[in-house]
Every structure is written in C-alpha cells, then in structure tokens.
Amino acid sequence: MKTRCISGVAVALALSAAVTLIAQTPTPSAGGQTPPAGGQAPPAGGQAPGGAQTPPAGRGGGRSLLPKSINAPDIPYKVVPNFMKLPPNVYMGEGIGIATNSKGHVFVNTCAQQTRNFEFDQNGNFVREIGKDLYGFVFCHGIRVDAQDNIWVIDEGANMIIKFNPAGRVTMVLGRRIGFPYTGMEPVVKELNPAPNYIFNRPTDVAFDAAGNIFVADGYGNSRIAKYDKNGRFVKQVGSRGSGPGQFTLLHAIAVDAKGNVYGGSRSDQRIVVFDNDLNYKTVYDHVGAPWSLCITPGPHQYLYSSNSNPDSQDSEIHKVSGQIFKMELDGTVLGKFGVPGKEPGQFSTVHGIDCRVDNEILVSEIVEWRFQKFILQPTAAQGGK
Amino acid sequence: MKYSRLASTLLVAGSVLAGSLFAQQRELTFDSAGDFLSLPADIHFGEVAGVATTSKGNLLVYYQGGGPNATIGAARIHINGGPRLLEFDRTGKFQREIGGSVPNNRPYAFLFAQGVRVDPQDNIWVVDRASRMVVKFDQSSKVLLTLGRRLEAVGELGSSGVFGRASGPPGSGVPGDNFNQPTDVAWDAAGNIFISDGYGNARVAKFDKNGKYIKSWGATGAGPGQFNTPHSVAVDARGNVYVADMGNQRIQVFDNDGTFKTEIKNVGSPRALCISPGAQQYLYSSNSNPTEDPFLNGEIYKMQLDGTVVGRIGRAGKQFKEFGMVNAIDCREANTLYVAELMNWRVQKLTLKN
Numbered sequence: 001m002k003t004r005c006i007s008g009v010a011v012a013l014a015l016s017a018a019v020t021l022i023a024q025t026p027t028p029s030a031g032g033q034t035p036p037a038g039g040q041a042p043p044a045g046g047q048a049p050g051g052a053q054t055p056p057a058g059r060g061g062g063r064s065l066l067p068k069s070i071n072a073p074d075i076p077y078k079v080v081p082n083f084m085k086l087p088p089n090v091y092m093g094e095g096i097g098i099a100t101n102s103k104g105h106v107f108v109n110t111c112a113q114q115t116r117n118f119e120f121d122q123n124g125n126f127v128r129e130i131g132k133d134l135y136g137f138v139f140c141h142g143i144r145v146d147a148q149d150n151i152w153v154i155d156e157g158a159n160m161i162i163k164f165n166p167a168g169r170v171t172m173v174l175g176r177r178i179g180f181p182y183t184g185m186e187p188v189v190k191e192l193n194p195a196p197n198y199i200f201n202r203p204t205d206v207a208f209d210a211a212g213n214i215f216v217a218d219g220y221g222n223s224r225i226a227k228y229d230k231n232g233r234f235v236k237q238v239g240s241r242g243s244g245p246g247q248f249t250l251l252h253a254i255a256v257d258a259k260g261n262v263y264g265g266s267r268s269d270q271r272i273v274v275f276d277n278d279l280n281y282k283t284v285y286d287h288v289g290a291p292w293s294l295c296i297t298p299g300p301h302q303y304l305y306s307s308n309s310n311p312d313s314q315d316s317e318i319h320k321v322s323g324q325i326f327k328m329e330l331d332g333t334v335l336g337k338f339g340v341p342g343k344e345p346g347q348f349s350t351v352h353g354i355d356c357r358v359d360n361e362i363l364v365s366e367i368v369e370w371r372f373q374k375f376i377l378q379p380t381a382a383q384g385g386k
Numbered sequence: 387m388k389y390s391r392l393a394s395t396l397l398v399a400g401s402v403l404a405g406s407l408f409a410q411q412r413e414l415t416f417d418s419a420g421d422f423l424s425l426p427a428d429i430h431f432g433e434v435a436g437v438a439t440t441s442k443g444n445l446l447v448y449y450q451g452g453g454p455n456a457t458i459g460a461a462r463i464h465i466n467g468g469p470r471l472l473e474f475d476r477t478g479k480f481q482r483e484i485g486g487s488v489p490n491n492r493p494y495a496f497l498f499a500q501g502v503r504v505d506p507q508d509n510i511w512v513v514d515r516a517s518r519m520v521v522k523f524d525q526s527s528k529v530l531l532t533l534g535r536r537l538e539a540v541g542e543l544g545s546s547g548v549f550g551r552a553s554g555p556p557g558s559g560v561p562g563d564n565f566n567q568p569t570d571v572a573w574d575a576a577g578n579i580f581i582s583d584g585y586g587n588a589r590v591a592k593f594d595k596n597g598k599y600i601k602s603w604g605a606t607g608a609g610p611g612q613f614n615t616p617h618s619v620a621v622d623a624r625g626n627v628y629v630a631d632m633g634n635q636r637i638q639v640f641d642n643d644g645t646f647k648t649e650i651k652n653v654g655s656p657r658a659l660c661i662s663p664g665a666q667q668y669l670y671s672s673n674s675n676p677t678e679d680p681f682l683n684g685e686i687y688k689m690q691l692d693g694t695v696v697g698r699i700g701r702a703g704k705q706f707k708e709f710g711m712v713n714a715i716d717c718r719e720a721n722t723l724y725v726a727e728l729m730n731w732r733v734q735k736l737t738l739k740n
Contacts, residue, residue: 114452128427133452135432135731169421170430170731172704176677177433196678232704233681 066321067270067289067308075327075336078384079346080374084108084124095365095372097142097353101149101166108365108372109143109153109353117143117153119168130168136160136177141219142353146208159200161216172232174216175200191241195222197234205253205294209260209277217254217264223247225254225264227279238279243269246281255294257302257330265291265306272306272332285332289322293364295356296330303335303359304328307351310341312367323348325362327377338377343369414688414697418706419735422478423447429472429483430731436502436513436714437726437733440525443476445724446484446510447733448502468492469499471512478735484510484527493529494536495519501570501714511571513581518565520581531597533581534565558605559587570618570659574625574642581619582629588613590629590644603644608634610646618659618714622667622691630656630671637671637693650693654683658725660717667691670723672712675702680729684709688738699723699738704730 084106086092093112100106104122107130109115115137119127130151131137139157146152150171151164158177165171176199192201201221208214212230224239239248243266253265260277272285272294289308297303310323323341325348328334339348349368356362360377379385423445425431436448451470470492471484485492498516505511509530510523522531559566566586573579577595589604590613604613614633621627625642637650637659654673662668669691675684684702686709689695700709710730717723721738 131430132428134430135449135451137452168427169425173729173731176729198678198680 065289065318067324067326068287069326069334069337070321070324072326072334073336075338075377076379076385077338077346078376078379080376081345082124083374084120084372085126086118087126090118090126092370092372094367094370095352096140096367097144097154098355098363098365098372099143099145099151099353100355100357100363101145101151103149106355106363106372107143107145107151109140110365110370111140115140115153115155117151128168130164131162131170134162134170136162136170136173138177141203142205144206144208146212147210152206154203154206156202156204156220159203161200161203161206161214174198174214174228174232175203192222193240195224195226195237197226197237200226204251205265207254207256207262209256209262210258211260213260213277215254215256215262217251219251223249223251225251225262225275225279236279238275238281239264243271245284246273246275248273253291253294253306255296255304257296257304258298261330263294263296263304265294267292270308272304283332285328287332288326288328288334289324293351293354295354295362297356297359299359302330303356304330304332305354305356305362307348307354307364309351310348312350314368323351325351325354325364338375345373346375411687411695412697414699415739416699416707417737417739419478419737420706421732422735423474423733424479425472426480429470429480429487431733432731433499433728434713434726434731434733435469435499435728437724438502438504438510438714438716439718439724440504440508440510441506441718442508443719444481445474445476445478445733446502446504447472447474447726448499448512449726449731450499469496469514471496471502471510484523493521495521495532497536500568503571505573505577513568513571515567515569515585518567518586520565520568520571520579533579533593533597534563534568559583559589559602561589561602563591563599565591569616570630572619572621572627574621574627575623576625578642580621580627582616584617585615588616590616590619590627590640592644601644603640610649611638611640611644613638617657620659620661620669622661622669623663626691628659628661628669630659632657637669648693650689653687653689653693653695654685658712658715660715660723661691662717662720664720668696668717669693670715670717672709672715672725674711674713675709675729677711677729680704680710684712686712686715686723686725699736706734707736709734 093110097109106120108118117130136155136158141156142154144152149166153162159175161174163172200218202219204219205217214228216226223241224237226237227235248266250268251264252267255263262275264273267290270290272291274282288306291306292309293307295305307325308322310319319341324337324339326337343349349366351364352367353365362375365372376383432450434449438446448471473481495514495517497514500515501513503511508525512521517536518534520533524530565583568581568584570582579593581591583589588606589602591602592600613631616629617632618630627640629638631638632655635655637656639647653671656671657674658672660670669689671687673683673685675682681702686699688697711728712725713728714726723736725734
C-alpha cells in the first residue's frame, strides 16, 4: 500500500511539475491521485505518435525534455518484491542489463567492483556466475539472450560483444579489447568515421534477427549500427552522428522485430530510428522520450517497449518529466506508459535494461539503486490487481 | 551483351589466375578437435598467446585473463586481469594452474602473456611481453632461470631511454641481457637460447644454456639482418635460426652465429613459427589476420626448411578450422598442430590429413 500511495504522490508531483514546465500542453484528463488497487490510475485517452503539441524547450540545449506522449494512459502495474535471491556476500552493483532464456532463467549484468553476470532460475534462486574474471569484462553495458539461449554480454570498456553458449562458455567474440599498449588497441575518444568494420567504439547493445544475423549498437563513441552474419562476418553498417534520418546521437539500445526490422534507440536526441533488415532507413519515433533501453516482445503480436529513463545525472528537473516506460505497437502507436522515478520498490532509478520475453511481465535493471525488478502489467486479481 | 562477354572473359581469366595460385599453394585437408579442452567452471580463456606440448603430450597454455592489473575503461578504472598458465593432459583434461589461482601468488614475470614453449628436457619457458622477461620453470614449476628484468621504476634523473634499466632506445636495443617486449624463445641442440626481441627492440639475442649472454644481432629496418617486429623464433636440427620478421612480411634464416643466410617470402606476415622434430623437419608459419579484419588472411603454411611451401592450412574466421590471429603453433607430433588464437580466445588441435 505504501508503495502505491507513494507512487500516486509521485505521479501527482511529476504531473504538476510537467504542467509548470509546459504551460501550453494540455493537462492529463485524469490525474493519478487515487490509484486503483494494484497499480496506478489509468487516465482517459491515449496518444498516437505526433499527437501532442510540441512542448517548449526545457533544459537540454533547446530540445524539449518532455516526451510528446507524456499524456498516454497509465498502465496498471504491480511490482514483484525481491524476486531474485542472492547468496550471502554477493552484491549487485549497478544494474546494467537483464535478460531471460527460454526456461525463464534470469541473467543479469552488473557493474560491481568488476563486471559480473549472475544467473537465477525462474523462481529467483541463484544458479551461478557466468564468465567470472573474464578478460573481456572491463566496463559492463548489457546482456541479451538469443533464440538458442546463448548469452551475449556487451562490454563498453573492452569494446567487445561476447557470446557464451548456454553452458556459460565463450563461443565467439566480436571486437577486440583495448589492451594498450600491448594489443595495439588504443583507447579511442573520438568518433571513427567511417567506423572500422570489426572494431567498436564503446558499443552499447546487441540484437538478432530470425536468421541469426547480429546487430550491434555502436554506441557511445561511434554512431552506427553494424550488421554481422551469424558467424560474425561483417555485412554492412549504417549511421553517423546527428539527428537526421538514419543518424544517431548516442545510440544506446537496439531491438529487432520478427520481420527483421531494426530499431535503434538514439538516446540524447530522444528518437527511435527504424530500419529494414538491410539497414535502409524507414522511419523515426520521436514521441517517447530518450530511449535508454528497448525491448520487443516475441509472439505473433509484437509490442515495443522503450524506457525514457530518468537520467543517472540525477537532475531533479529532468526527473520530473522522465522515468516512464512506454508500451507501443511496432508502428510507434503508444498504448500506455508505466513507472515513475524513485528509489522505492516499484519505482525506477534509471532503468538501463528491459526484458519482455513474456508480454506484461517486464524485468528491468536499474543503475542507481543497484537492483533488478519485475513488474506485472495489467495484473489480474490473483496477481494483486483489481 | 558486350558487357556480359567482357564479364565472362574476366571470370575465366580470374579462374585461371586463382587456379595457378592454388597450384602453388595446395590446400591441406585437416580437422579440428573443436572444443577439446575442459576448463574448471570459473576459469575462462582470454586472448590465448601461447601453447606448447611436453614430451608426454601434456599441454601448456599461457593466456591473458583477468588479473591484478588496472585498466581504464572509458570512464573508470577496473581491476581485472593478468596472464595465467594452465596445464592439461593430452585428452584435454585440466591438470593444474602454475602459479595458482590467486593473482598475487603468481610468478612476478606474469604481466602480459606473450608465449610459452617447452624445451627438449620438458622445462617450461614463459615469455611475457610486459614484464619483458623470459622465465624457465622445471616440470615441478620451480623457477630455474630468469632472463631480462621486469621494470622496477623510472630511470635515474638524466638517464636515457625508457624506464629504468631495461634497454636503450627502440632500435637495435642494448646488446645485452635486457629485453624490450620480447616475443619468443627457442633452443639449439646444445641448449643455447635464442630470444626474439621484439616489439620494442629489433634483434635476436643468443645466450648459452646457463643464461650467459653471448651475442645479439639485428636493428630496425628492412635489409638483410634487420627486423620490423621479430615476432617468433625457431631453430632447426642443424642450429639454423628462423626469425618471423612480421612487419617485413618474411622469415629470415641465420646460421647459429647470426650470419644472414636467406629469407623466405610470400607467406604473408609471419606471426608464429614452429619447426617439427625428427629426421624430416617442416617449418610452419602463421599468416595471422590483422586486428582490423578477423576474416582476412589467417592461414598457416607448411614448408620445407628451404621455404618451399608444402601447402596451406585453413583461413581466417571464427568457426572451428578457422583462425583468429594465431600467436603460437606447437608441432611436436607429426601431423598434429596446436594453435593458440588471440582473437578467438582458444586453442585448437588440428590433425593434418595429407
């Protein structure tokens, strides 16, 4: 109950702050003051892409920080408390990545004293650590599991994408770790343009299509999506730094749908850029805030989740207008949003990873509170909903 | 139509050209034993720099793992790594870790893995690039000999060259005991020690079997007896010294005293050498792919000692039977090669079929 009340207050605060920031934007038709059991109040009326007025500029160099779809309906949700159990003297660091395999096992990637990856079973019991003391772990940035249950870890510091088989053994690596001066790989602090086919510059994420092609978001240093075949051979790439069609400004997340379309999350200019499987530009979604993390559900009807995470810069003004996860159709139509910034269970402290293998069962990893949470959207009465 | 005729003409010409190249460089058929090494649960290879067999067929593997050195990620310092030296039996079963699993207990020379070799008496020699040392262990992993010295501190005020007493400025290096990023070690029948040195220097240093410095030859350059990153060294039964002159894309051959004899070209950029034992010796050399392209080059050449190519083995790539920067070759057993790959983080066991 406490959580719900806090959530409601936080929503109210956030909304009133948003109203203050953007006087010309219509206020939501229903507030979140009295949340129903099991979640937050669903305000009436959703919002399609482009349906909102453009808010005036906030902090951030003339760009609005407020997602155009801020008025999308709230999706009722419930947090599953303490769903992962750690052994004694094992601590999470910052929660960077989270993913599940076909058995429902949960894999988390955390920036602790060093990068660590933990596996839990479907009941949240600790199973093992994966890749302990690995050479390729310098600065964690995420974890994904492919359709064959291989585990892929993204390391921003080593500039590598590392593939583990389901047994937890390395079977392929992409990129090469900076081993200055001994591998000739020097730290790069500028964009490489054109980017070398096989060398990353602070990569951020990885995704796969049905044929097993590999798509790497690269990343902080470069601004491109690189496509490789399933054996790691370079196919092609797209992107440069900027906010034009097919460009990125901090390409921070990537997801691929069942048709092979590729969605790149351009975080700093708040766009999701969509390409076909050959990396031809298709469209852009610019109404759901900064896409820190993306996830596309499996199954015949796919949904796209994007987290407009409250930044870890802890800017209180930005926190007022960020923190929610948007649920969309693949065409960008917003179905709803959920979550508010905060440190309480059920709130978000900078979401950095999303898993959505089961629709409406959303796992998130969070940077600031060193944690991973599981959310049930649209909870039934049995799940604690109304 | 004109264009398609031109295209087919070119195609034919290309096929003929390719065919003639194939005729010169026969593809050897071979198999890979795949994932044949069984590691303890929490030990994972990083870049595998060296592999060598003992007379019993045990395998030594020296690789760059996580360890006690600090690295700077894009924004923060992480403590994560160092070289590890593992031994496996001939079936690939893990036997032991030399130096143990506690980083601070490992030998002082373990800083950045470059290579491991086993001499005819089954002593284990580790070459470490960053500590600039070559260390000889006996089978009980006791240290018998150290060559070179790990950098202690910056030099005294006004001293020339790089930190401390390691070496002079890059080039030929000081003709003496200390190395600047050494790369490999080999022995002749009398037990004399030959060390390729290396990334910082451009020379081969010869020591007697007790580690007493005898001589050194070479300087930076592309002429006979000069080197551009001498990356591997091997000695044949007659005592001739073969040096992988990687940056100059050739193997240089010297007599036992370092007098230039000949060079072998057209085998790419030799990164790793091995000369097989026995009456009929073969020379193997890896034309390793560059970092920038894991699918370029990558093949291993099998040659007669005079440089005549018997055939080529494999190609670059990430699958088994493909190679990702082969940094070491072991060829103790006829028709069996063990190769260590930096970029694929593994050891492959290859069986040559013809």
